[in-house]
Amino acid sequence: MSIDRDILFRLATSTRLERVMRSVPRGQDLAWRAASRYVAGTSVAEAVRLVREFHGQGVAGSIDQFGELVGDPAVARRVADDYVSLATELAHLPEDTWLAIDLSHLGLDVDPARCADNLAAIAQALPEGRRVQVGAEDHVRADAVLSCVLTAAGRGLAGRLGATVQANLHRTPDDARCLLDAGVHIRLVKGAYVEPSDRAYPYGEPTDVAFLRLAHQLAEAKAPFALATHDGVLREALIAAHGPVPVEQLLGVRPDVVTDLVARDVPVRVYVPFGHNWFRYWMRRVAESRGA
Ligand SMILES: Cc1cc2nc3c(=O)[nH]c(=O)nc-3n(C[C@H](O)[C@H](O)[C@H](O)COP(=O)(O)OP(=O)(O)OC[C@H]3O[C@@H](n4cnc5c(N)ncnc54)[C@H](O)[C@@H]3O)c2cc1C
Numbered sequence: 001m002s003i004d005r006d007i008l009f010r011l012a013t014s015t016r017l018e019r020v021m022r023s024v025p026r027g028q029d030l031a032w033r034a035a036s037r038y039v040a041g042t043s044v045a046e047a048v049r050l051v052r053e054f055h056g057q058g059v060a061g062s063i064d065q066f067g068e069l070v071g072d073p074a075v076a077r078r079v080a081d082d083y084v085s086l087a088t089e090l091a092h093l094p095e096d097t098w099l100a101i102d103l104s105h106l107g108l109d110v111d112p113a114r115c116a117d118n119l120a121a122i123a124q125a126l127p128e129g130r131r132v133q134v135g136a137e138d139h140v141r142a143d144a145v146l147s148c149v150l151t152a153a154g155r156g157l158a159g160r161l162g163a164t165v166q167a168n169l170h171r172t173p174d175d176a177r178c179l180l181d182a183g184v185h186i187r188l189v190k191g192a193y194v195e196p197s198d199r200a201y202p203y204g205e206p207t208d209v210a211f212l213r214l215a216h217q218l219a220e221a222k223a224p225f226a227l228a229t230h231d232g233v234l235r236e237a238l239i240a241a242h243g244p245v246p247v248e249q250l251l252g253v254r255p256d257v258v259t260d261l262v263a264r265d266v267p268v269r270v271y272v273p274f275g276h277n278w279f280r281y282w283m284r285r286v287a288e289s290r291g292a
Pocket of ligand 1: 134135136137164166187189190191192193228229230231232248249250252253254270271284285286288289
């Protein structure tokens with residue numbers, strides 16, 4: 001693991017840094033100005049406006065309300081209610097609009113069984129043909145996240161679910177097989193978390209090779225999946241091998257690439273997050289923009 005990546009990641013996930021930034025005069029405004037490239041806004045209306053705009057350009061959107069690591073059952077219930085309303089509202093949004101969520105925002109750490117019920121309720125509330133994409137968090141939560149997704153999928157909701165798999169984790173080929181067998185859509189990412197070396201490949205070539213291997217396996221298995229990466233070399237090698245595999249990108253990262261992909265008829269989906277808890281998300285993106 002490179003020291004730089006470790007340090008940047010720790011800064012990105014530091015609540016102390018966030019408190020300091022928000023408390024210095026104009027700190028909050030300056031941070032928001034820089035962060036707004038990666039964030040739709042603080043309200044759902046701003047996210048909705050953006051997905052409509054993307055749809056007009058031939059790009060699909062996945063709306064996510066920021067939040068993670070909820071420890072209060074009342075908050076988890078409120079988040080679940082918000083998502084169920086949002087899922088219902090998708091009926092009035094372009095047909096390629098999906099939702100995205102991190103299960104620790106939905107109370108995974110408080111009550112995994114209730115979290116699976118909440119995920120199922122959100123999936124159930126979606127109009128036909130839409131999905132809720134579940135994010136991948138650190139390796140410690142990977143079993144619980146997988147189990148929630150498979151539980152909801154087992155209730156006849158697989159066609160309304162998506163899961164994220166991280167190429168850097170050693171466990172991912174097995175997880176991807178379970179998700180594939182269950183019929184859940186797979187979003188393949190490199191992995192944003194700094195993980196211990198006995199659980200994960202380091203950032204860089206070993207993770208890139210794991211990404212390539214997984215993507216080839218998913219494509220050969222005709223799995224419903226997307227390449228969620230801004231790494232042009234990986235993306236183009238995979239498209240050359242398998243045709244126009246769907247690509248997913250984060251809002252604000254390499255928008256020029258989105259335009260190019262659309263022009264080449266490659267299906268593109270952009271992750272559109274909104275909400276007040278944007279600080280840490282922004283710091284992670286800053287770290288990644290430095291190649292960390
Ligand atoms: C749709 C989507 C969903 C994701 N969901 C998850 C998830 O649930 N769990 C998880 O662990 N990770 C998730 N990730 C993040 C992912 O794991 C990586 O951390 C992140 O995408 C950066 O890796 P990369 O594949 O783009 O490759 P990198 O090698 O990091 O980057 C490739 C190129 O893109 C440029 N780039 C990358 N980030 C930025 C940026 N912020 N600004 C400007 N340029 C940039 C780099 O400079 C480099 O040139 C998601 C990513 C996407 C696209």
